Amino acid sequence: MTTGVTDRIVASDVADRPGGLLRLATCGSVDDGKSTLVGRLLYDTKSVLADQASAIEEASRRRGQDTPDLALLTDGLRAEREQGITIDVAYRYFATPRRRFILADAPGHVQYTRNMVTGASTADLALVLVDARNGVTEQTRRHAAVAALLRVPHVVLAVNKMDAVAYREPDFASVVGEFTAYANELGVPEITAIPISALAGDNVVEPSAHMGWYGGPTVLEHLETVPVSQEVTSCHARLPVQYVIRPQTAEHPDYRGYAGQIAAGALRVGEPVTVLPSGRTSTVSGIDLLGRSVDTAWTPQSVTLLLEDDIDVSRGDLIVPTGDAPATTQDVEATVCHVADRPLTPGQRVLLKHTTRTVKAIVREIPSRLSLDDLSPHPDPGQLVANDIGRITVRTAEPLALDRYADSRRTGSFLLIDPADGTTLTACMVGASFAEAAVAVDEEGWDF
Structure with missing residues (x-):
């Protein structure tokens, strides 16, 4: 979001x-x-x-x-x-x-x-x-x-x-x-x-x-x-690929870089990485930042990542450390805020945009709507209207690599979009319910 x-x-x-x-x-x-x-x-x-x-x-x-x-x-x-x-x-x-x-x-x-x-x-x-x-x-x-x-x-x-x-x-x-x-x-x-x-x-x-x-x-x-951490090395490293760069020049005939903004954590040259959702692995051979090579890059820097192996990577893929790769799934449960005038209903077909990846999806259930006045859930509301906050489950046509929102606000969130006109329908946060999120904040603190 x-x-x-x-x-x-x-x-x-x-x-x-x-x-x-x-x-x-x-x-x-x-x-x-x-x-x-x-x-x-x-x-x-x-x-x-x-x-x-x-x-x-x-x-x-x-x-x-x-x-x-x-x-x-x-x-x-x-x-x-x-x-x-x-x-x-x-x-x-x-x-x-x-x-x-x-x-x-x-x-x-x-x-x-x-x-x-x-x-x-x-x-x-x-x-x-x-x-x-x-x-x-x-x-x-x-x-x-x-x-x-x-x-x-x-x-x-x-x-x-x-x-x-x-x-x-x-x-x-x-x-x-x-x-x-x-x-x-x-x-x-x-x-x-x-x-x-x-x-x-x-x-x-x-x-x-x-x-x-x-x-x-x-x-x-x-x-x-007030302290604001710009280098979130305690978070899991995440690089959503925005663009594949292949200049095809005589100086760099074999150059193939994967450009994007680091969403969390830090990436280093020599680090083993996995490309999701395919699961292919490689090693970081270089990092280009603003026209120069660096050994380490971190959020929120925009970089071009070079890999040792010539593997299939495209826009929407997520590059993560091999030892810390999130599981991919097609069934997503999230806390959401509905922002469109048109209601959100079960069975509705939507587009789901997660970082740089957009896939088809269907809203399967709306288990509850939250009352922010007394923090109580109202089960089976039937729909969410503008400004409502509630819980939904979504089934996607393709697997996604999602983090919990508590771990990463960037890779733990997504949007639901109307496929007919591109209108943003719902802003979504992956993982715990509102009450569980409050407990997690109390136990884990606020530095993500």
């Missing part, structure tokens, strides 16, 4: 700043101030161009506002600006001297939960906003559950609009206690709570002068320092 944005980022892009790259998603209830917070981050970090600032000022004047509405920096769609809400995932890119950021501002309305799934699916950190006046709402719990389900490694609770409650510490502590109790049920091991006012700028980029009782970091300080 990738957005297409992060797929184009290779290790060389994130190595030029000390903190690397952080992908974060903001989420929370309607009018909790997500877009204003994002606008404040962009504005106070000098990440807004002059023409953007002018456009925001003009749009704010048309709406009768005396000061620029920083929320408009992310609410880019005309419909959003007219309604004053966020209805799509707005991606923004900014940087500080310490780190680069890709930020996904997810919508707050319940009918756009599927958009939040899109924004959080590749996030390293979920920034959950709560209005200090309203406390934890149903949609706050829904977004926290989705972040836990998608195994977002870090969760930040930003208690916003502290200026509206006179910056009182008890109001902050009450929200933190309620949210923490719910998050513990989800298996979230640690939460960083920060009191802020996005409108006034308190504790967003600069420390607040109104909350002497708070001694923690600002939002930006935490985002700049």
